[in-house]
Amino acid sequence: MYHIHGGHGRYLRELIVNLEELDTTNRYTIILKPEGAALYIPKNPNFKTIVTGTHWYTLGEQISFLRLLNKLHADLVHFPHWNVPLLYRRPFVVTIHDLILCEYPTSAVSTRNPLIFWVKYAGFQIILRHALTHAEHIITVSETTRDQITDHFPELLTETTPIHLATSVPHVISSESRHSRDESRNLNVEIPRLRPASQDFARDDDLRRHFLYLGTAYPHKNLPFLLHAFHQFGIRYGRTYQLILAGAGSIFYDRLLATDTAKTLLENGDLIYKEAPDDAALEELYTNATTVICPSLMEGFGLPALEAAARGVPVIASRIPAFQEVLGDTAIYFNPHNIESLIAALCHSGARRLDDAIESREDKERDPIAPTTSALHDDNLRDKLLSRAQQFSWRKTAEKTLRIYQLTNCQVLA
Structure with missing residues (x-):
């Protein structure tokens, strides 16, 4: 898990911090970019970090990052986005935030040459479908995203669970x-x-x-x-x-x-x-x-x-x-x-x-x-x-995510 900026980064930061407080049994390895490693220092002794220089959405993600994952021999990997290495074969769960690229497949969303965009878009479709079909469990950030997945991939059999995001600011303003x-x-x-x-x-x-x-x-x-x-x-x-x-x-x-x-x-x-x-x-x-x-x-x-x-x-x-x-x-x-x-x-x-x-x-x-x-x-x-x-909290997000980890791991071991 190595995104750190933007909404995805906030999701990861809050999820990890709350998991540290909730889970004192399992061991976690958090994979971060260098800038992320400077911001996150584990407090739970069962949590450790590994730094990677691999850039997401690149060929390196499919090769060098894959090698790193294989060396870990993790019982379960949580990919917080759809970009799962195609050749990764161990159990994993994946979080899907939205299917905006499926709804708006246009080169206007890219800074690259349109031809390059469409080549990368074809790669996106392949990787997304692989992530959805090979995951042990899919987490979505809303029922809306779950419904979008159902609409675009009606043949999908992977179990999907919506787990809402939250806000980390105080709910009560003076x-x-x-x-x-x-x-x-x-x-x-x-x-x-x-x-x-x-x-x-x-x-x-x-x-x-x-x-x-x-x-x-x-x-x-x-x-x-x-x-x-x-x-x-x-x-x-x-x-x-x-x-x-x-x-x-x-x-x-x-x-x-x-x-x-x-x-x-x-x-x-x-x-x-x-x-x-x-x-x-x-x-x-x-x-x-x-x-x-x-x-x-x-x-x-x-x-x-x-x-x-x-x-x-x-x-x-x-x-x-x-x-x-x-x-x-x-x-x-x-x-x-x-x-x-x-x-x-x-x-x-x-x-x-x-x-x-x-x-x-x-x-x-x-x-x-x-x-x-x-x-x-x-x-x-x-x-x-x-x-x-107040109906949304990062603690609830982490609790529900941990239950997915536990359920999935039990099913894999069985």
Whole structure:
């Protein structure tokens, strides 16, 4: 197990730390990249680490990493992603986070030449199918991902168990702190706010609430759609809000920020990009956000949405199965293919009348673009968000995963 960055890295860190506390019987070998080894020092004497320089999604993963695994003679290996060496023959379980590449097989998700992408995509299909068919057990991060596997691989016989991800932030945010912040807005008292790195991106006298997006800029994240909707929202109702995008720098963010819509928003101070915020910066981003926006066309889980809920921050989310599974009835949902639906959701989040956004519609209740907004008008929304987040915990994730290890190992030995 050697991913360390991003959502997969967070999953691994929390899983391993909790397994250390839960399991004092079995011995574990954690395989890490050099940067991961610098961040993780086992506390449980039954846990040890091995460092590998092998890069994932490469030929080396199929050769040198395979040799390393074979030398370990492990009773069971847990691969936290689909990239299992094709020639590995000992028992293993695999975690599948999503099947986005199966749903959106496009070279737009790659920085490589399209021909190279399609060659690698063919390899992905072979390795994924091998992982699913040869695993002793499949773990998915949601029922949504389990259903996607069933849809794409109806002939698959491997037992599959959904085990939810969780959030590692405190579930209970000080009511007094959030109340004071909200009250200060109502009284027009100056409150701390985030500023862009360059003063070219915002005016010095700006004091504006903001919407927050956290994540990558991959095509399925639907960010051009978000920028266009936010731009139209500002044109129609005044530039009273800013939009903050936060995520690791990449060519996908470079392309997004080079679009005409992004340039206009940046020049007007309506858009701010925060590159690769650390944990402290993430906490500040969440705490100061009016609303977190999750516009994806597809997700396996939706960790930023859950992290927002854990802080009592309202969420506007696309009406897709993963977000509905994680957030239930605590979010404002919109149609991720219709600009007007997102604009209407932004209006609701900004305490504006939905009628202003779709006033020309006669049958608003049945309008297919109208967002699901009952959560917004719930006086107990914050308590419901916190309660929803408390249903997910990394300890539960680790306990269920350990049971899979134990069950699988017993079956193999039998």
